[in-house]
Amino acid sequence: MGHNPARRTLGVAVAAITSTAAMLTGIGTATAAPVQPVLTVQAPTPTALTPAPAKGAALTAQPNITLNSNVTKLPNDTDVTLTIDARGLAKVANVTFGDGCVTKGLIATCDQGVQPTQIGGGIGTSGEITLSALKGAPQGASGSYTISGRATAGVRIVGSSGTVTVGGPEFDLGAMVNHTNVAIGSNLSEPIKFTNAGTRPSAGVQVVLMPSAGLDFTTHYSNCRYGTGTAYPHLTDLAICSISSWVKVGETAELAVPVGLHVDQTALYTYLDSMVEPLGYTADNYWLLPGHTWKQGTGAKLGLKVLAAGVPSTAPAGTAMLLAADGDSANYQVASISARNTDDFGVTGGTAKAAKGQTVKFTFSLVDHGPATLYDHSGGEGSPGVLVTPPPGTTIIGSSANCQPSRSFDPTVTAHGPYLCSAGAYFVKGEVNTFTLTVRVNTVIAGAKGSVKIQWGEGIGNRRPPYDTDPRDDSAFLSLN
Structure with missing residues (x-):
């Protein structure tokens, strides 16, 4: 979508969620009850850290910290301070905090400064917490941290917590097939192929398929749920498919049947956005789930076909996904379809x-x-x-x-x-x-x-x-x- 959910940004953002409340006071007079502004810390994305090498520095990761507001306008001079308590990561990760934080051991108090009065698309600052795996920490080791806060001007902060694990799957989704000069009414096949380039196996995969206007699925599978709604009007059909097939480290697999798409009379420049994630991983989908009505498919079951065998591993299966070495996500691809239309x-x-x-x-x-x-x-x-x-x-x-x-x-x-x-x-x-x-x-x-x-x-x-x-x-x- 003009929006790419898998390309995660770092730092603190404040996003608006509009909320209204009203009550009747007096006889026959309707007045709005005052609403206390509340900033809620959204649960950070579960973080998987690349295991520390025997020599050299370990790769770092910075979890998102996001504040959601129940109002569109904050009081003037609302100053926000966050407290990050990372003592639960002492046996899992090296922890450093942002320059604006005052630290005492693994607890940091980070002054976010005065927030803008009008809360709209959000504001970003530098990452407040940076993590890397401790040397010797075994794959599968995990810990948690908490985020709380306080604010001036009568604004309440609701905290949250995040989890950190050592090691994880990393799904590298192969380039998808682009289609040009397609006739209206055509049916297309789109293979979905990926490799687990991470350090831990996965107990299965979750495939997210997002066709835009002009495309419809030709087949509905029993292990996929399909969403319709108006939250994102350009997405006319959605699917989240859960496949319980073990994916080893280094294994390359593809969907046993390519994604079937029908090109309808509204198609012009249209797209299939796709993500492949470990089974049970929901961090990238929180934005997608609300605002849609979901229905389980009733067709055959969709499976995987192994193209290249992986390697045995004693590491437990993981659900939190490693980021690629460049800090970005490699599990997101887009296929473009251009149709002969006006x-x-x-x-x-x-x-x-x-x-x-x-x-x-x-x-x-x-x-x-x-x-x-x-x-x-x-x-x-x-x-x-x-x-x-x-x-x-x-x-x-x-x-x-x-x-x-x-x-x-x-x-x-x-x-x-x-x-x-x-x-x-x-x-x-x-x-x-x-x-x-x-x-x-x-x-x-x-x-x-x-x-x-x-x-x-x-x-x-x-x-x-x-x-x-x-x-x-x-x-x-x-x-x-």
Whole structure:
């Protein structure tokens, strides 16, 4: 998704979870009861450490620490301090803390500073805890740490805990097959092949399959559960398949049957995102599970086929997964499918009358006429937007939030345009994205005309994409007086 869940970032983030509460006070009068702000520490991803080598330094890992809020606005001057108690890791890991932490043995108090009042997409800081396996710690050894905190301004902190183990599986997912110039109505096969490049076996695998708009599964298996919902509109079908086949260290295997996909009439540029994880590992899926309705498949059972045998190991099976040596995850791959289809985008303009000194708001739009669904996997670089220029004799005094000057910090562009309006990365047939531009009339000019034009994404240099073959609706006027 423009969002890649397997590429984990480090540090502390504050994310908003909107919550409302209300109660009736008095007779016939509804007032909102005050809600105490609560920041909850999300349980960190279980961490698997690469065993320490006989010589040289052990690889390090930094668990995520995330604070979720029950409100969208914190009180002013909310200062947050976290306390990390890692005494439970004394026999498992070397522990170091961030520069902003005051330490006493394996306990650290880390001042996060004053948080922004408006809680939105989150803020990041450097990692507060860094771990590496102790020399001589056996594979399978485990420990835990706790995170608690305090805050000013009446904000409550709810703590959490994390687990650390030595050694673990590491699934390296092989490159997937990309498909081009595919006919609508086709059925495709997508092999899923992986190697356990870790230090411990796994008692099974969990395969997560995320096809985007235009793709449907052709087969549903009894050991897969399938999700539908609107939490991520571009994901039209989801599957989490649990396969209880032991995977040895060094073993290469693939799904016994490739993933079958049907290409429907909405397909254009679409994708199959895939992850392979140890059975029972849920750290990468917490974002995926809510907001969907899950149903167990009723077909045959999906299994594995061993392509290259692994090696015997006395290490116990693991569920927490090692990161690759570069600190990233190698268990995530994307297959792209481009279909022979079209998707016509057009714009609408607006008309207004106003005297000198008056203000007027123009409303205009970007319309997806279909028939395809466009999903820009890059997150917006290849999406259509709108470039809007007001009529002459006017000054721009406001716009909808998704319209901004096309050149930052340029007072001429800020006052007179053009403005670039963004419509996101996912479009379905019939979708209308509406924008506004508010101007003040400085000089009355009869028949003054501004313009509304489609601006194709930065990734394609504003060149018309091949799927939109009709240029007649690519521009419109903003007419004034």
